[in-house]
Amino acid sequence: MTSTEASATGRAPAGRNWLLLFLEARTFVALILVLGYFSFAAPNFLSAANAVLVSKHVAINAFLAIGMTFVIIAGGIDLSVGSVVGLTGMIAGWLILYGVDPGLGWSIQFNTYEIVLIVCLFGIFVGWINGMLITRLRVAPFIATLGILYVARGAALLLSGGRTFPNLNGSAEYGSASFPAIGAGNFLGIPIMIWMLVVVALGASYLAGRTPLGRHIYATGGNERGAALSGVNVNRVKMFVYMFSGLMAALVGLIIASQLKASHPATGEFFELNAIAAAVLGGTSMSGGRGRIGGTIVGAFVIGILSDGLVMMGVSSFWQMVIKGLVIIAAVVIDQAQSRLQARVALAQEASGAGR
Amino acid sequence: MTDAHPVGLRIRGATKVYPGTRALEGVDFDIRMGAVNVLVGENGAGKSTLMKVIAGVETLTEGEITIDDRPVVFHSKEDAVARGIGIVFQELNLFPDLSVAENIFIGNEPTRWGIDIDRNEVIARTRKLLRRLEQDFDPRTPLGFLRIGQQQIVEIAKALGENARILILDEPTSALSASEVEVLFRIIGELKAQGVGIVYISHRLEELIRVGDYITVLRDGRVTGTRSMEGVDIPWIVRAMIGDKSKDFSKSTGHAFGEEIFRAEDICLAKMGGGLAVDHVSLSVRAGEILGLYGLMGAGRSEFLECIMARHPQSTGKFWMEGRALRERDVAGRIARGIALVPEDRKNDGLILGMAIRENLTLSSLWQSTRLFHLSLRNEAARAAEFIKRLTIKVASAENPVSSLSGGNQQKVVIGKALMTGPRVLLLDEPSRGIDIGAKAEIYRTMRDLAAQGIAIIFVTSDLEEVMALSDRIAVMADGRVTGEFGPDVPASRVIAAATPAKTRDQAA
Numbered sequence: 001m002t003s004t005e006a007s008a009t010g011r012a013p014a015g016r017n018w019l020l021l022f023l024e025a026r027t028f029v030a031l032i033l034v035l036g037y038f039s040f041a042a043p044n045f046l047s048a049a050n051a052v053l054v055s056k057h058v059a060i061n062a063f064l065a066i067g068m069t070f071v072i073i074a075g076g077i078d079l080s081v082g083s084v085v086g087l088t089g090m091i092a093g094w095l096i097l098y099g100v101d102p103g104l105g106w107s108i109q110f111n112t113y114e115i116v117l118i119v120c121l122f123g124i125f126v127g128w129i130n131g132m133l134i135t136r137l138r139v140a141p142f143i144a145t146l147g148i149l150y151v152a153r154g155a156a157l158l159l160s161g162g163r164t165f166p167n168l169n170g171s172a173e174y175g176s177a178s179f180p181a182i183g184a185g186n187f188l189g190i191p192i193m194i195w196m197l198v199v200v201a202l203g204a205s206y207l208a209g210r211t212p213l214g215r216h217i218y219a220t221g222g223n224e225r226g227a228a229l230s231g232v233n234v235n236r237v238k239m240f241v242y243m244f245s246g247l248m249a250a251l252v253g254l255i256i257a258s259q260l261k262a263s264h265p266a267t268g269e270f271f272e273l274n275a276i277a278a279a280v281l282g283g284t285s286m287s288g289g290r291g292r293i294g295g296t297i298v299g300a301f302v303i304g305i306l307s308d309g310l311v312m313m314g315v316s317s318f319w320q321m322v323i324k325g326l327v328i329i330a331a332v333v334i335d336q337a338q339s340r341l342q343a344r345v346a347l348a349q350e351a352s353g354a355g356r
Numbered sequence: 357m358t359d360a361h362p363v364g365l366r367i368r369g370a371t372k373v374y375p376g377t378r379a380l381e382g383v384d385f386d387i388r389m390g391a392v393n394v395l396v397g398e399n400g401a402g403k404s405t406l407m408k409v410i411a412g413v414e415t416l417t418e419g420e421i422t423i424d425d426r427p428v429v430f431h432s433k434e435d436a437v438a439r440g441i442g443i444v445f446q447e448l449n450l451f452p453d454l455s456v457a458e459n460i461f462i463g464n465e466p467t468r469w470g471i472d473i474d475r476n477e478v479i480a481r482t483r484k485l486l487r488r489l490e491q492d493f494d495p496r497t498p499l500g501f502l503r504i505g506q507q508q509i510v511e512i513a514k515a516l517g518e519n520a521r522i523l524i525l526d527e528p529t530s531a532l533s534a535s536e537v538e539v540l541f542r543i544i545g546e547l548k549a550q551g552v553g554i555v556y557i558s559h560r561l562e563e564l565i566r567v568g569d570y571i572t573v574l575r576d577g578r579v580t581g582t583r584s585m586e587g588v589d590i591p592w593i594v595r596a597m598i599g600d601k602s603k604d605f606s607k608s609t610g611h612a613f614g615e616e617i618f619r620a621e622d623i624c625l626a627k628m629g630g631g632l633a634v635d636h637v638s639l640s641v642r643a644g645e646i647l648g649l650y651g652l653m654g655a656g657r658s659e660f661l662e663c664i665m666a667r668h669p670q671s672t673g674k675f676w677m678e679g680r681a682l683r684e685r686d687v688a689g690r691i692a693r694g695i696a697l698v699p700e701d702r703k704n705d706g707l708i709l710g711m712a713i714r715e716n717l718t719l720s721s722l723w724q725s726t727r728l729f730h731l732s733l734r735n736e737a738a739r740a741a742e743f744i745k746r747l748t749i750k751v752a753s754a755e756n757p758v759s760s761l762s763g764g765n766q767q768k769v770v771i772g773k774a775l776m777t778g779p780r781v782l783l784l785d786e787p788s789r790g791i792d793i794g795a796k797a798e799i800y801r802t803m804r805d806l807a808a809q810g811i812a813i814i815f816v817t818s819d820l821e822e823v824m825a826l827s828d829r830i831a832v833m834a835d836g837r838v839t840g841e842f843g844p845d846v847p848a849s850r851v852i853a854a855a856t857p858a859k860t861r862d863q864a865a
Contacts, residue, residue: 210731212722219719222708229665229697229705230720230773231688289710346760349752 020345023338027282027298027331034302038309045312052191056259058304059197060252062297064271065278066204067248069296070241072279073208075221075288076134076141078242081249081275083152084126085268088253090156092119093165093263096176111175116182116254123250126152127243134242135235145242149272156265164264168257183259193255200251205293217241221288277324278303281331285339302327361388361569364522364553365410365441370419372405372577379405381577383419386570387522389553392544394564394585396557397574398597398819403557406574407524410555411443412436442515443524446653448507452500457482459499460514485513489543505536512543523547524555529563530654541567559652559818561590562856573597594848598821613828614643617812618695618781623663623673625656627836633659634671635836641781641812646803648827649816651855656836657816658700661783665697666690677781691720696774698767700785700816706770707758714740714754716769721776743772747802764795771802782806784815788822800826820848 039046064081071078092115099109133144170176185192208214219227220237228234257263282299284291310320365387372380380402387393397403408414412430420427423439430436450459457478465473482495489509508528515523529537544554544567558564571588573581573596581596618641625634634656641647651657663671665687675682677693684690699705707716717740725736740754749768758769774782788796807813817823823830832840832854840854
């Protein structure tokens with residue numbers, strides 16, 4: 001896959017705009033290539049059951065990658081999402097098993113909706129802390145979210161003393177028996193978590209393209225000073241993207257706890273790196289100001305299908321890591337080639353346009 | 357006098373062509389050793405191009421440079437350094453976290469056997485250089501701890517450390533306090549005595565007359581006057597700088613002004629390292645009036661405009677807009693009250709270079725295309741197209757990145773962005789900087805049109821000719837204070853006198 005694309009970049013300028021089109025759609029091309037290859041090489045890859053399974057794997061990463069995409073477009077980075085997944089999962093588990101004990105000899109129990117709401121609010125709260133560190137205390141995003149990565153992971157371990165919360169079946173008495181449905185239930189034959197992803201992805205896409213807030217996110221990452229002088233409330237934009245990223249992490253924490261009917265404090269390790277990889281693969285620029293939600297979703301699918309397909313083919317997990325790494329690097333190399341080409345085409349257009 | 361100061365470097369027939377403009381046109385320039393050679397001219401006159409040529413940063417299209425009567429060609433800055441030419445740019449190129457000694461020898465470190473840096477040697481040589489410059493700070497001090505004036509001296513030491521025989525100082529006093537200027541002048545005197553040829557570029561005319569031995573005036577890439585400093589006075593310099601021929605300024609439409617629309621009272625802004633960048637500035641402007649805000653670099657003009665846009669929360673004073681106090685504390689709030697700013701630095705402050713032309717144009721006024729939270733892309737594109745037409749911005753497609761446009765068209769995009777907010781007061785910071793003559797004329801015409809529509813304009817400029825020709829009223833700033841307000845027919849010399857900071861004025865008297 002990588003070699004075909006690499007040779008395409010080297011092609012002569014004859015069909016330049018076709019080449020540009022091809023490069024712009026590269027993540028899609030990659031997706032089709034991986035899909036085609038595995039349906040041919042891996043038995044049962046194309047079965048409906050497998051499609052659902054792969055989608056579920058992809059969805060976990062896609063939620064985080066959507067949040068990450070906004071953060072990166074706004075010129076930041078959020079390393080804390082993996083740990084927040086672990087911590088919010090633990091909180092969900094705690095609420096189901098013990099409820100909240102105000103220390104009066106009785107405890108408050110919650111139903112499923114209340115648990116989802118509380119956990120989501122908590123994820124947003126962690127994002128709020130990230131945002132405050134970055135906008136008020138001027139900590140570099142990398143450092144601030146790295147710190148929160150450790151804090152959140154430590155907190156998750158402290159909650160249970162490092163043990164797993166098992167048997168999160170909920171109880172009908174408290175109205176939390178439906179908790180396992182979040183990650184395992186179906187609606188119209190499609191898993192609920194996939195519906196959630198569709199809603200979130202469409203919402204995020206709309207936000208990015210069709211609201212002033214979306215435009216402000218791009219402007220903030222493109223040139224913070226310029227955006228501020230144009231009346232963009234840069235701090236508010238940053239607060240939003242980190243809080244949104246926290247919300248995404250909370251959703252993933254809920255889904256995983258529900259799927260496994262257990263929450264383990266080490267859940268979500270390295271998830272942040274997968275999310276960054278999906279965003280970058282989908283054409284998000286690490287320097288900010290450029291990226292698309294649609295691209296990120298496709299990027300998440302490429303990564304997910306690649307790893308699941310390789311598993312099904314029996315490729316060792318060591319080789320999987322090597323291949324994943326190479327794909328990410330190739331994506332960025334091609335991305336660079338594309339933006340250079342794009343700038344050249346635009347310049348040529350303007351040069352001929354000015355002559356008119 | 358000529359015999360006392362032999363010519364060290366001679367430039368004959370220097371011509372430098374950039375795409376679209378001729379920055380230098382047949383310039384002859386001599387650098388005399390053991391003397392201060394003053395170079396003066398307005399922004400865009402070609403001073404910096406000439407200096408870059410001498411420093412080896414740029415090469416000439418035509419013409420030759422001779423040192424000691426032998427022709428030389430500089431292919432790079434290293435070539436020029438090897439020939440003993442050192443330059444201290446206005447913007448200091450230093451590393452605040454390294455020590456003074458490390459800064460002076462950066463890229464040029466004496467080593468032991470080519471392996472490690474000989475620290476003792478670095479320190480010892482730095483001490484010697486600093487002693488030569490009468491400075492007594494420790495070579496191991498981190499540079500960031502020094503005042504700007506001392507940092508400038510470190511830059512000079514750096515040039516001397518490379519055995520410079522010719523030293524180019526570009527606006528060396530713009531950031532210095534009065535006492536630091538004195539130190540600098542004493543150092544210049546000593547360097548002269550040591551036979552160093554100094555090229556001194558400045559806008560501060562009194563200062564030039566005081567320190568210079570020879571003067572060369574540039575205008576629009578040509579030399580309009582060159583002589584020994586004896587008998588030179590400010591009117592002579594101004595005549596040579598401005599000339600009689602006028603650029604293409606649109607004439608005033610002669611409309612009547614409206615009511616006072618904007619007023620600033622006692623605006624103060626503290627400066628880093630003490631003092632005030634904006635010092636009790638009070639100004640007002642009427643609807644349809646163009647107020648020119650003239651001054652030298654560092655006079656506090658841009659900072660004042662930024663205060664108006666609420667970019668400095670720590671500033672004090674009061675603004676009034678249409679009779680009501682301006683209390684909004686963020687940029688968006690000020691924009692909503694009808695104020696818009698076109699910043700000086702187009703690339704860093706004015707534009708989001710990676711975004712499309714359309715997106716840049718509408719960035720400040722997205723709310724006009726928004727219902728609740730839904731942004732109507734069709735309405736946005738229509739508004740962008742309308743302003744592209746109104747301001748005659750030459751674009752092939754509004755969807756191309758703004759970085760693909762020429763400087764003049766980029767500037768029009770920034771102005772368009774400001775206008776799309778529907779301002780009643782428009783602030784323009786150096787609106788004509790870095791764009792070609794044709795685009796300048798269009799910007800001037802646009803400003804006139806806007807004023808005729810009743811918009812109040814405050815524009816900042818360092819171009820004397822521009823401020824004289826375009827303004828209905830001129831306010832001059834120096835050292836953060838308003839030092840004069842004039843009508844449109846004031847003689848240029850009075851404007852210049854008001855723009856000269858008090859410290860040099862006192863010394864010249």
